[in-house]
Amino acid sequence: xxxxxxxxxGLGEPVQAQLAQMQPxxxxxxxxxxxxxxxxxxxxxxxxxxxxxERLSNNDDRFEAYAIEYEEVTQGLMWLETQWHRSWLNxxxxxxYVEALxxxxxxxxxxxxxxxxxxxxxxxxxxxxxxxxxxxYQGRVGLHSLPAAERFYQRQNMSxxxxxxxxxxxxxxxxxxx
Numbered sequence: 001x002x003x004x005x006x007x008x009x010g011l012g013e014p015v016q017a018q019l020a021q022m023q024p025x026x027x028x029x030x031x032x033x034x035x036x037x038x039x040x041x042x043x044x045x046x047x048x049x050x051x052x053x054e055r056l057s058n059n060d061d062r063f064e065a066y067a068i069e070y071e072e073v074t075q076g077l078m079w080l081e082t083q084w085h086r087s088w089l090n091x092x093x094x095x096x097y098v099e100a101l102x103x104x105x106x107x108x109x110x111x112x113x114x115x116x117x118x119x120x121x122x123x124x125x126x127x128x129x130x131x132x133x134x135x136x137y138q139g140r141v142g143l144h145s146l147p148a149a150e151r152f153y154q155r156q157n158m159s160x161x162x163x164x165x166x167x168x169x170x171x172x173x174x175x176x177x178x
Contacts, residue, residue, distance in 0.1 A: 005068060005123040007075070010114030017075060017117070019127055022054045022065035029074035029104075037105040044146040045102050053079040053100060063099075066127065068120055076103045076120035080128060087140050088161050088174055095140035095174070096132040101125065101149075110148070125156055129175055139178030144170035 002020045009015055030050045038046035050065075057065035062083040068076040078101045085097035101124055106116040129139045144167045145153050154160065158173040 002066070003127075005119075005127075007068075007070065007120060007123060008118040010112075010116055010118065015070060015117070017068050017070035017120075017123075019066060019068050019123065022050075022057065022067045022077065024054075026067035026069070026074045026077065027051050027054055030077065033073070034102075034104055041105065041111060043105070043111075044148055045100070048100055048102070050077055050079075050100075064131070066124065068123060070117060074104065075107055075117055076124050077101070078124040078128065080131065082131070082135060085142055087176075088142065088172060089159070089176060093140060094135075094137050095142045096128050096135065096137060098125070098128055098141060098143035101128075101143070121152055122156060129178060132175075133178060139175060142172065142174040144172055146170065 004016050005019050006014050007017050027050050035046060054065045057063040057079065062081055064080045064082060066078045067074050079099040081097040081099050085095055087093040087095050101121060103120040106112050107120045109115050128141045132141050133139045144164060150171055153173045158175055161172045161174060163169040164172045
């Protein structure tokens with residue numbers, strides 16, 4: 001376990017979940033529990049290969065993969081790049097780049113209202129900021145958002161810098177200095 005995070009149930013009760021480095025059991029949960037639901041619901045991230053992301057994280061020290069689990073079930077996944085990306089606001093400054101972030105289908109308010117757990121994506125994003133600070137990047141975090149997730153990043157108060165033609169016109173978001 002890396003750290004405890006507080007989430008909220010759909011009924012408003014606080015619960016403690018674990019944020020940890022991604023393990024094979026998290027990949028199994030994605031394949032066995034998430035993928036079919038994501039495909040059935042035509043979600044944009046249904047085809048992501050978390051196994052490839054975890055493998056790269058194990059073999060290349062610039063990548064890191066994390067999971068949040070609660071009651072022994074994976075609730076969220078995140079894949080970071082920590083060395084090559086620069087701030088759009090200040091290109092001289094490095095940042096942690098969120099390559100991929102996903103909440104389990106039952107935790108997505110657009111799919112299940114109220115969701116089983118609230119705050120999974122926000123907890124992962126906060127951890128990315130903390131990881132950035134620990135690397136000396138002062139909390140800077142950047143990412144390109146899938147269209148369906150843009151409102152989530154706007155609600156997290158990330159600055160939006162428009163569509164990036166180099167990334168299939170996905171919108172770019174960034175947190176500045178903490």
